[in-house]
Amino acid sequence: MIDLPQGFLNACTFAFCEKRGFTAGQAWRFSLREMARATGCNAIILPVCAWQDHAYSTRMDSQGPDVMDPGDVAAVCAQAREMGLQVILKAMVNCRDGYWRAYIRFFDSDVPTEPRWEDWFASWEEHVCLVAKMAQDNQADLLCVGCEMVGADHRDREWRHLISRVRGIYSGPLTYNCDKYQEDRLTWWDAVDCLSSSGYYPVDEIEKNLLRIQAAAEKAGKPFLFMECGCPSRLHSETRPNDWRFGEGTNQAAQETWYEAFTAALLRHPFVRGAGWWDWPATRLYPEFAGPDNNGYCPYGKPAAETLKRFSQALRER
Numbered sequence: 001m002i003d004l005p006q007g008f009l010n011a012c013t014f015a016f017c018e019k020r021g022f023t024a025g026q027a028w029r030f031s032l033r034e035m036a037r038a039t040g041c042n043a044i045i046l047p048v049c050a051w052q053d054h055a056y057s058t059r060m061d062s063q064g065p066d067v068m069d070p071g072d073v074a075a076v077c078a079q080a081r082e083m084g085l086q087v088i089l090k091a092m093v094n095c096r097d098g099y100w101r102a103y104i105r106f107f108d109s110d111v112p113t114e115p116r117w118e119d120w121f122a123s124w125e126e127h128v129c130l131v132a133k134m135a136q137d138n139q140a141d142l143l144c145v146g147c148e149m150v151g152a153d154h155r156d157r158e159w160r161h162l163i164s165r166v167r168g169i170y171s172g173p174l175t176y177n178c179d180k181y182q183e184d185r186l187t188w189w190d191a192v193d194c195l196s197s198s199g200y201y202p203v204d205e206i207e208k209n210l211l212r213i214q215a216a217a218e219k220a221g222k223p224f225l226f227m228e229c230g231c232p233s234r235l236h237s238e239t240r241p242n243d244w245r246f247g248e249g250t251n252q253a254a255q256e257t258w259y260e261a262f263t264a265a266l267l268r269h270p271f272v273r274g275a276g277w278w279d280w281p282a283t284r285l286y287p288e289f290a291g292p293d294n295n296g297y298c299p300y301g302k303p304a305a306e307t308l309k310r311f312s313q314a315l316r317e318r
Contacts, residue, residue: 002173002193004223005086005141008315009274011043013228015076015282017094020065023075028282032076035280036083038288038305040312043086043141045227045276046076048134050093050127055103055151058119060093062127070134076282077138088276090144090177090227091131093124102179105151121158128162132169143170144227148179148198156187163191177227180242181209184216194222194273199229200242203258206265214271225274231258233302234295250295256303263311267318277308 012035015028022028035041048068052060061067077087093101106117128145135143145166152158163174173193178186183197195217201209217224231237233255234247241258266272278297286294291301299305 002171004173004194004225004273007042009043009086009088009142009225009276010041010312010315011045011086011088011274011276012039012041013090013276013279014044014046015068015072016047016279017049017066018068018072018282020067020069021072022068022283023072025283027285028076029079031280031282031285032079032083034285034288034300036085038300039277039308041085041277041308042312043088043274044076044080045088045090045144046073047090047092047147048073048131050091050124051096052093052104052123053095054097055095055099055101056106056115057095058106058115058123060123060127062130070137073134074138077140086141087138088142088144088227089131089135089138089140090147091128092147093127100148102148102150104149117152117155117158120152121155121162125162125165129165129169132166135172136170140170140172142173142175144175144177144196145192147177147227150179150182153178153182153186159188160191163188175225175227183213183224184219189220189222192222195220195224196227196274197224198242199226199262199275200231201262202240203238203261206261210265210269210272214269217271223271223273225272225276227276228278229262229275230278230297230299231255231262231304232295232297233304244297247295250293252292252302252304255299256307259299259304259307263307263314266311267314 050060050062175196231241235251238258288301
């Protein structure tokens with residue numbers, strides 16, 4: 001097992017779904033600096049997203065205009081290093097028709113004329129290996145080999161083969177970002193160096209799920225971190241933080257309530273080695289003064305950003 005970087009990885013997901021060549025401009029540099037200033041975070045998670053047409057496609061686009069290229073990754077990594085931030089690269093795939101990647105699923109036994117797991121994993125493996133080379137070239141501190149692939153999580157053999165290939169490319173630690181409630185379900189945690197998940201838990205269920213996750217991490221004998229976590233600023237979103245469509249209008253208190261509860265829980269449970277706050281845009285950051293009118297996940301210009309700053313300070317002091 002390869003050890004995680006020392007300290008708590010207090011990260012924001014940065015530049016999700018940015019297009020190829022986005023670093024040719026300067027907006028992303030301003031946004032990255034504002035992220036560090038406004039939150040106190042010490043790391044970024046840079047997702048490199050491939051695209052497939054729908055949940056039953058077996059081919060994905062890893063190098064088209066909708067996918068950031070190695071030059072974009074190198075530019076962001078270099079700027080982050082200059083700012084003293086740690087860097088996590090994350091391989092992801094999205095469906096162009098809007099379906100969530102968790103619904104990617106095929107027959108477990110091959111059927112003539114039907115799409116096959118073998119073909120999909122060949123394409124996914126190609127993308128993850130491209131991201132692994134970027135991680136190696138840019139000396140990333142951690143590489144995540146997938147995200148919320150609930151429909152594919154049970155394919156133990158294919159994931160082990162993929163991870164074996166990745167280890168021949170990238171020499172650092174590996175994780176996989178399972179979805180919420182799946183931390184104690186995967187059978188191949190032993191193949192990666194740490195467990196990670198999407199921690200979008202309702203505000204009144206945070207504590208009991210942390211205890212469940214701690215048991216899963218102890219059983220696996222591996223460290224744990226949240227590769228994603230967050231809550232939009234919409235009325236009642238603290239009760240369903242995973243649902244970006246849920247809520248009855250802009251409400252900053254809902255987001256603040258969730259952030260206050262979640263950061264307090266992290267400080268009570270030091271087995272958690274990191275948190276990846278969702279999310280922070282690169283080229284589409286709204287003005288800070290517009291924060292009170294924004295109902296998305298980004299905490300910029302909202303009370304939740306102040307909560308993150310206090311959390312960051314508490315981490316430095318403990």
